[in-house]
Amino acid sequence: MFNHDEAATVRPLTLAWVGRHLEVGERIVRIEALHGGLAAEMRRLTIGTRDGDTRDLVLRTFVGVEHAEDWLNREAGALALLTGTDVSAPGLVAVDPTAEHCEYPSLLMTHLAGRTVLADEGVETRVPLLARQLVAIHALRPVERPRAYVALTTADTVVTPKGADAAAWAAAIDMIRKPPPPYEGRFLHRDFHPGNVLFDVPSPSPADARITGVVDWAATSWGPTDLDVAHCCTTLALLHGPAWGLRLAEEYEAAGGVLAATASERLYWRVRDGLAFSEEVRLVSRPWREAGRTELTTRAVEERLDAYVTALMDALG
Known part of the structure; x- marks a missing residue:
C-alpha cells in the first residue's frame, strides 16, 4: 500500500x-x-x-x-x-x-527542485532572472527545428474588457490586422511565464533567489524571440502591474537578447499577446487565486490588462 x-x-x-x-x-x-x-x-x-x-x-x-x-x-x-x-x-x-x-x-x-513564485515581494529580483533565462533558451540551436509558431488570436476574437479605453483597444485591434513583421526564427518555449519557472528563494533573503528550472515545454515552437518575451511581459503586467511587463523587455535586451529591429515591430508582438489574454482572463486568473493571489479577481485582471494595452499603445505615440 x-x-x-x-x-x-x-x-x-x-x-x-x-x-x-x-x-x-x-x-x-x-x-x-x-x-x-x-x-x-x-x-x-x-x-x-x-x-x-x-x-x-x-x-x-x-x-x-x-x-x-x-x-x-x-x-x-x-x-x-x-x-x-x-x-x-x-x-x-x-x-x-x-x-x-x-x-x-x-x-x-x-522532478525538479524549487517552486513557482507569484508574489509581488521580490519581483524586482526575479524579473532580470526571467530575462536571462529567456536569453539562454533562445540561444539553443536544435538540429531539428520544432514546428513554426501559431498565433490563434485574430482581430475578430479579441474581447475588449468592460470599461476599457475604447480608442486604445480599437487601435490595438487594427494593429494585429496587419501581417506580422519579418523575423529571424529561434527556438521558443512559447509559454514562458512565472508559473512555468521554478525558483529557489532563500529565507530571509529573496534577493538571493535563483532559477532552478523551467517546465511545461509542450508548446515549443520556432519563431520570433519577441513572442516569448511578449508572453512573459503580459503575464508580469497582470500579476504585478503594467510597469513590470514593460520592464522585462528592457531586461531581456540588457542581458543580450535580440528583439525585432524597430520599436513598432516589437510593439506588434506585445500588443498581439496582450490581446490574446483578453480571450482567457477568467481561465488564467483562476490558478493565480488558487496559489494565494486572491486579489486577482477576473475584474482586477481585466483592469490591469486594459492598463497594459493602453500603455503599449501610448508608447506608439
Whole structure:
C-alpha cells in the first residue's frame, strides 16, 4: 500500500505503465496532486528506492485534450534536446502520446527542485532572472527545428474588457490586422511565464533567489524571440502591474537578447499577446487565486490588462 491524495485519479493502466519504467526493486510510495496546470493533470510520484531512499517523478496526463499527442511529442522532443544544456528542465523518463499503454496520453519525467513564485515581494529580483533565462533558451540551436509558431488570436476574437479605453483597444485591434513583421526564427518555449519557472528563494533573503528550472515545454515552437518575451511581459503586467511587463523587455535586451529591429515591430508582438489574454482572463486568473493571489479577481485582471494595452499603445505615440 502507498500513501496518496486523490490517487484514484491516477488510473490503473497508467500506474502499471509507470511501474514498468522504474528501476528494479523500486515502488511508488506516495502520489500527490500538483496544482496550477490549465490543460493537464499533474501528479508527483514519490518512488521508494532499493536502498531505502526516495526520489520523485512527475506524471503529466492529458484527459480529453484535442491536441494531446502533438503537445506530448513536442514536450518529449524538447526535454531530450535540453539534456546537457545550460537550460535546466525535467529529464524525460517515458512518453505515451497516443495512450497506447495508459488510459490517457501521458508523460513521465524527473522532478525538479524549487517552486513557482507569484508574489509581488521580490519581483524586482526575479524579473532580470526571467530575462536571462529567456536569453539562454533562445540561444539553443536544435538540429531539428520544432514546428513554426501559431498565433490563434485574430482581430475578430479579441474581447475588449468592460470599461476599457475604447480608442486604445480599437487601435490595438487594427494593429494585429496587419501581417506580422519579418523575423529571424529561434527556438521558443512559447509559454514562458512565472508559473512555468521554478525558483529557489532563500529565507530571509529573496534577493538571493535563483532559477532552478523551467517546465511545461509542450508548446515549443520556432519563431520570433519577441513572442516569448511578449508572453512573459503580459503575464508580469497582470500579476504585478503594467510597469513590470514593460520592464522585462528592457531586461531581456540588457542581458543580450535580440528583439525585432524597430520599436513598432516589437510593439506588434506585445500588443498581439496582450490581446490574446483578453480571450482567457477568467481561465488564467483562476490558478493565480488558487496559489494565494486572491486579489486577482477576473475584474482586477481585466483592469490591469486594459492598463497594459493602453500603455503599449501610448508608447506608439
